[in-house]
Each structure stands twice: as C-alpha cells, then as structure tokens.
Amino acid sequence: MNSNRLRSLPHLLLAILLTLAGAQQATAQDASASTATVSKAGVTPGATAGATPATAVAPAAGGADAAAIQAGDALFKANCTQCHAINEQVVGPALGGISKRRPITWIIPWIKNSSKLIASGDEYAIAINNKFQKQQMPSFGLSDKEIISIVAYITSQEGQPAAAVAGGVTVQNAGSTDGKASDASADGAGAGKYVDILLIALVVVLIVMVVTLIIIGNLMKDVLRGRKDLDGRDNEILEQRFDWGKFYRSPVLRGIVGVVFALVLLYEGVQSVMAVGLTQGYQPTQPIAFSHKLHAGTNQINCVYCHTSVYKGKSANIPSANICMNCHSQIKTESPEIKKIYRAIERKQPVQWVRIHNLPDLAYFNHSQHTQVAGLQCQTCHGPIQNMEVVYQYSALTMGWCINCHRESPLNTKGNAYYDNLVKLHDTKNAGAPFTVSSNGGTECSKCHY
Structure with missing residues (x-):
C-alpha cells in the first residue's frame, strides 16, 4: 500500500472534525440571530429600579394636554405610588376623583405641607388625618405646575383597571418577593430554551461521531497490520507512538513551565498588593433584613x-x-x-x-x-x-x-x-x-x- 494513504488518514479525520465544528458554530449564529429578531419584535430587558414600563398616556382629560399628563405620570410614580393608588385604597386614600372632591387650591397646599394645613384647622384635612390613623404624609418640594400635572394624570387614569395604572406598595403585593415576567420575556426565555436544547443535541452528536471515527481508525489500523504488502516505511507510520516521556523530559518544556509558574506567582503577588483596601463584593449582614x-x-x-x-x-x-x-x-x-x-x-x-x-x-x-x-x-x-x-x-x-x-x-x-x-x-x-x-x-x- 502507498504510504501517502496512511499519512492522509489523520488529515481526513481532522477535516471531518473541523467541518462538524463549523456546522455547530453556524447553527449557534443562526440561533443568536433568531433570538435577536425576537428581541426586536418586542422582547426587552428587565426594567431598572425606579423605572416602569412605558404605558400609553390616556387622552388629555379635564383640558390638560398630553405633555402635562406624561409629566404627571413620571411625578406620580416617583413620589406617590409608595402610599397611594388611583382606584384603590392602600396606605393612603384612593386618589381617583380627587379633583372633584377638592379644588386645586386645596390640593396644592395639602401636598406641599399637609401638617400645616391640618394645624390650620381645615376640617377636611383633619378628617383625612384621623381616618388614616394620623399617618403623616411627607412634604414634597413640588411646584404648583408639577402638582397640577399629577392631578391631570390621576384624572386621566380614573376608572381604569388597577393593572393598567402604575402600582406601588399595596396590601396585596407587599408580601411578594419576585415580580412576574412579561409574556414577551417568557417567549424569549422559551426561544432560548429551544436553542440550548439544539446546541446540546449537536454537541452529543459531535461526541458520538468523534468516538465513531476513533473506532473506525483503530479498526483500519488492525486491518492494515494484517497486510503483507506494506514496506518498512508503511509499518513505521502504522506503529508509531508518541513518546510522552521524551516530551516530559524536554528542557524546553520544563523551561516554559518554569517561566509560566514564575509569571503566575508574580501576577498574583502584584494583584494582592494592589487589592489592599479594596472591598468590591463586600456584602455585610444588616441588622434588618431589608430587600x-x-x-x-x-x-x-x-x-x-x-x-x-x-x-x-x-x-x-x-x-x-x-x-x-x-x-x-x-x-x-x-x-x-x-x-x-x-x-x-x-x-x-x-x-x-x-x-x-x-x-x-x-x-x-x-x-x-x-x-x-x-x-x-x-x-x-x-x-x-x-x-x-x-x-x-x-x-x-x-x-x-x-x-x-x-x-x-x-x-x-x-x-x-x-x-x-x-x-x-x-x-x-x-x-x-x-x-x-x-x-x-x-x-x-x-x-x-x-
């Protein structure tokens, strides 16, 4: 048998492995592209603290323009949702219909300094204070314009389902520990799950094919060992073994290992010195388990x-x-x-x-x-x-x-x-x-x- 055929066997196996690896990478890229397409179609990352998903602003109500309602939306979520909802009572009263119950000339001083209005003897302010166990409302440094925009937003949201209005701390959700993912996020998670399954299946197939090729290679060597028409060069290639002992005793290898070991020690020493006084990752136990x-x-x-x-x-x-x-x-x-x-x-x-x-x-x-x-x-x-x-x-x-x-x-x-x-x-x-x-x-x- 021509010795070139024996020499070409490892190259053939390597080519097959590279082809399979390229196919796996292409599949992963296609899956990533599909995930990106899903993201563009509406799957978005989670919201950050203090931020809420964009909601459609209701048509201007009570003569207020859309810009004022939008500004009121942001102000309401930043200052009011901790204690109030629009259409249900939580820590404080429901705010829906506030513009009908009280004039704006009363609402503005109440929001700016409720304690001052109570101390003035205002009957409505005193009644609200007593009804809610004299729970003092914080004073907000809001301007008259900002308060008017908040009232405009509240008016625009009156009567809408609670889920459509920005939620805050309520008796119902105060005990919850995890928010629920949106449907779009769930769809994205499902797509990612199928991609992971596909990649795992491809890896398993690749491993099986590699093992199969190794078995086939060993069988071919056994068959060739029984051939009598092989010359000395062919037998040398067929029976060659890698000398691990010679490789291990090589002064070049030992030198490389020694240099790498010294560099690792030097790097770790410098990093230890540079990290003195740094507390990244510091996570102490607090006296109260605040989440x-x-x-x-x-x-x-x-x-x-x-x-x-x-x-x-x-x-x-x-x-x-x-x-x-x-x-x-x-x-x-x-x-x-x-x-x-x-x-x-x-x-x-x-x-x-x-x-x-x-x-x-x-x-x-x-x-x-x-x-x-x-x-x-x-x-x-x-x-x-x-x-x-x-x-x-x-x-x-x-x-x-x-x-x-x-x-x-x-x-x-x-x-x-x-x-x-x-x-x-x-x-x-x-x-x-x-x-x-x-x-x-x-x-x-x-x-x-x-």
Whole structure:
C-alpha cells in the first residue's frame, strides 16, 4: 500500500472534525440571530429600579394636554405610588376623583405641607388625618405646575383597571418577593430554551461521531497490520507512538513551565498588593433584613423616596425609621423584621445599618454632582440594585475606575453657554473626539484631592 494513504488518514479525520465544528458554530449564529429578531419584535430587558414600563398616556382629560399628563405620570410614580393608588385604597386614600372632591387650591397646599394645613384647622384635612390613623404624609418640594400635572394624570387614569395604572406598595403585593415576567420575556426565555436544547443535541452528536471515527481508525489500523504488502516505511507510520516521556523530559518544556509558574506567582503577588483596601463584593449582614429586590424591584419604589438627599446632597443619606413607618405602620406590622423598627423608635435609637460603600477621606466625592448634574442612574455605580436581596458593593470604586469613567463619559454641554468656548477650543485641537468629563479637567488631581 502507498504510504501517502496512511499519512492522509489523520488529515481526513481532522477535516471531518473541523467541518462538524463549523456546522455547530453556524447553527449557534443562526440561533443568536433568531433570538435577536425576537428581541426586536418586542422582547426587552428587565426594567431598572425606579423605572416602569412605558404605558400609553390616556387622552388629555379635564383640558390638560398630553405633555402635562406624561409629566404627571413620571411625578406620580416617583413620589406617590409608595402610599397611594388611583382606584384603590392602600396606605393612603384612593386618589381617583380627587379633583372633584377638592379644588386645586386645596390640593396644592395639602401636598406641599399637609401638617400645616391640618394645624390650620381645615376640617377636611383633619378628617383625612384621623381616618388614616394620623399617618403623616411627607412634604414634597413640588411646584404648583408639577402638582397640577399629577392631578391631570390621576384624572386621566380614573376608572381604569388597577393593572393598567402604575402600582406601588399595596396590601396585596407587599408580601411578594419576585415580580412576574412579561409574556414577551417568557417567549424569549422559551426561544432560548429551544436553542440550548439544539446546541446540546449537536454537541452529543459531535461526541458520538468523534468516538465513531476513533473506532473506525483503530479498526483500519488492525486491518492494515494484517497486510503483507506494506514496506518498512508503511509499518513505521502504522506503529508509531508518541513518546510522552521524551516530551516530559524536554528542557524546553520544563523551561516554559518554569517561566509560566514564575509569571503566575508574580501576577498574583502584584494583584494582592494592589487589592489592599479594596472591598468590591463586600456584602455585610444588616441588622434588618431589608430587600431592595422587593422594594425597588417588585414594588418599584423610587430610590429618592428613601434616600432623600440623593439629588441634592454630598452623600445619599440612609433613610430614618420614620420613612419606613410611612408604609409599615399599616403593612406587615406583625413581621419580626418590622418589629425591629418599632423597637428602635420606642428606644429613640437609630437602626445600626452597616455602611457598604466607602471612599477614603483623601478623596472628595459629591453625590448630587453625579446624579443631578451628570444625570447618572443609580445602577451606573451600584449595579442592578433592584435585583439585590442583600446589597453588596458592585463596583471597584478605585481611582482608576473613576478616571476611566471620566475619560469615557461625554459631557452634556447643550444649552449651557459656559461650555461654548471650551467646546470650540476642544474641537479645534481634537477634531472628531467627544467632549468628555476629562476634556473639562475631570482627571486633574485637584478635582478630587485638595
């Protein structure tokens, strides 16, 4: 037999394996394309904390335009849904028909400062306060225009099913721990499930074919060993074995292994030194089992309702016990965890929450500058907070992490004359490059260390 035929056998097996691998990859790409098509057709990622799926704004009611109703929709979800629903009573009264029960001249001062209106002796305000066990409503820093837009939104939603109106904390959903996925998400999950099954089947088929080819190769060798027309070269190829001992004793291999081992030790040592003081992933046990997944995720309570200084303070404050009691004076009052809040109030002691996100004293950081001015969302730094049962430090919070963000984040300069000359100078020297925080001096040492 010609020895070239023996030499070509491994190449034939390799070609078959590469063909099968290419077919598997093409199938996976087709499945990914199908999933992308489903996504474009309506499957969207989950909503973030404090955000709700877009709902169709009802036609303008009571003379209010659609823009006012849309603005009222956002304000209502951010400030009111924690205690109120439109068509059902929860912590506070149902708000449907409020514009018919009271004039706007009464509603505005009530929302701005309900305690002041009660103290003035207003009979309706006193009756509402007594009916709901004198539960004080927080004072909101809303303008008259914003309050009017909220009332317009409430009016537009009156009489609609509860599912169509943005839901907040209710007696019915207060005990839930997980939100239900939408039908579109379920369809997407089903499509992904079938893709996984198909890929598993292809892998199994590939393994079976590889084993079959190995068996066929061994059978062919056995047949060839019985041939008498093979010359010495053919027999040498047929009986050749890989010398693992020689390979292991090779000085080249030992040198490579030694260098790799030394590099790994050096890398781990440098990483250990660089990680001193870093607490990424830190997840302490809190004195009260508070679930952000339940409050910010399932019940969609806006972050600013509890962390009231998130848009106006140097740091985002830890909520006081009275904010918790706005809801839990009537919801889950028998819960062992809620009773811990009652005890803290009775003893006039704050809840001893464990701080998670810490920055060194040598670094200056202003929370409101990033949320109010830069417009960053909570998830940018804190990760998927709406999915966390127990909060942990999501980001590294290192100097390099901050600098990279400043280098990559474009600065919104539209409508601000302060930046006009700076943008012109930047575009002159850096044509085509975006005007980032770093372009405005955001990576200078004195910005954070002074």
